[in-house]
Amino acid sequence: MSAFLCWHCTGTRTSELIEVGPGYSKTSVNTAVFRTSPLVTRGDTQYIAYYDSVGYVTLGKRAHGSREWQLHRTQYKGNVADAHNVISIGIDGNGLLHASFDHHGHPLRYATAVAPGLLELGPMQSMTGLDEDNVTYPEFYSLSNGDLLFVYRSGASGRGNMAINRYDAATRRWQRVQDNLLDGENERSPYWQLYVDANDVIHLSWVWRETWLVETNHDLCYAKSTDGGVTWLRSDGTPYTLPITAANAEYARLIPQNSELINQTSMTADKDSRPYIVTYWRDSASTVPQYRIVWHDGSRWNDRAISERTTPFSLSGGGTKMIPISRPRVVADKDFIGVIFRDAERGSKVSMASTTTGPEGAWSVTDLADLDVDAWEPTLDSDLWRRDSKLNIFVQRTAQGDGEKTVDINATPVYVLEANI
DSSP: OOTTEETTOOOBOOEEEEEEEEEOOSSSTTTOGGGOOSEEEETTEEEEEEEOTTSEEEEEEEETTOOOOEEEEEEEEOOTTSTTOOEEEEEOTTSOEEEEEOOSSBOOOEEEBSSTTOOOBOOOOOSSSSSOSSEEEEEEEEOTTSOEEEEEEESOTTSOEEEEEEEETTTTEEEEEESOSBOOTTTOEEEEEEEEOTTOOEEEEEEEESSSSGGGEEEEEEEEESSTTSSOBOTTSOBOOSSBOTTTOEEEEOOOSSSOOOSSOEEEEOTTOOEEEEEEEOOTTOSSOEEEEEEEOSSSEEEEEOOOOOOOOOOOSSSOOOOSBOOOEEEEETTEEEEEEOBGGGTSOEEEEEESSOTTSOEEEEEEEOOOOBTOOOEEOHHHHHHHOOEEEEEEOBOOBTTTBOOOOOOEEEEEEEEOO
16 A cells, blocks of 8 residues: 555544435436535525425525525426436525526526525526527536626537636626637537636636547646636636637646546635646556546646555446446645545445645545445535635435436435534
8 A cells, every 4th residue: 555545544534414305316416526516605504406306406595503404495397317407506795596407408497596595496597698508517606706607518518618607796697708618619528627716716627528428538628717717827827819629728637538537527726726636537557547636736737646446447438327436526725635535445435535745645535424325426515615614515325327327216315414624
């Protein structure tokens, strides 16, 4: 075993599971990593969104520190048999809840609460009216002034592009920021992860996929914006000419196709706005994919494995895959870096690899909850983490049939895991 890694360390950190209510569990639609924001904090209130046992969009809120949730089943129902059709929520600076849900190449499905602080949704509405006919992967992100970003894929897998809208909390209007930030040029699709740091720097990383088949994922790219997504820079501060394509992208790591490279993982940044990206792939000399962290130290890109897994698997085909490990989620604060994941080698629990000595230092692994979560992937309250360094994770045991199949199991409890790190 490496002197820098204790992959099979045992033990459970002190944490508490707060039960919310029963959720749909026959697919991983409630627990896909690209949900981005199932939990959002505004002031002293935390909001949650999930599909209930029969597929209705369900919203909830609680006061921080409370175990009691106020829940509301909305009038909207999703195609929960397709795990792509996730719910994403955001809370603007006026306290108004925004929700987008049930997309996999569908027209935009977006609604807001009828008033700030309430959970009842109004009618479906447009945002900008631009490129809203073929939407997948809706994501809300909070800015420090109360504005929201809305990011989504416009177009189909293998030939889709990245669009960004911005909601102005003062005027209560959406405007288009980018029509086509990452351009696959009708030959490939970008699959991204995005993070807005405490300095309002937007960090973006992505892989390219040549077709709809997951094995055609390749390479890891990076861009950032310091002006709300209008202009974009490389890690050294030089500006991009937009759109960003395969030809002009900055490559943080070159990774060939057929490397078991997964798409849509997560990234974060430290107090100096230096980015950290987590993902997994397989070295050419190995059959076993390993979790990896890729980071920029201010002068160059670095990467290292942070796992010592022993079980091989292969990614191929289309649709949602049932994989023995989850895509990882990363958080960072001062000297702490934590990578949250689920691995069948550890009993498919909510686990975390962490270090307090920098990414090149010693890493250890513990379990945050002694619960078999099956097909769960980690999502969390990013606003709460960025503001208070408190780790609240959306947890539910879900199943997933390979290639967009359902599994016949009963509804399972939705929890918020309050982790003590």
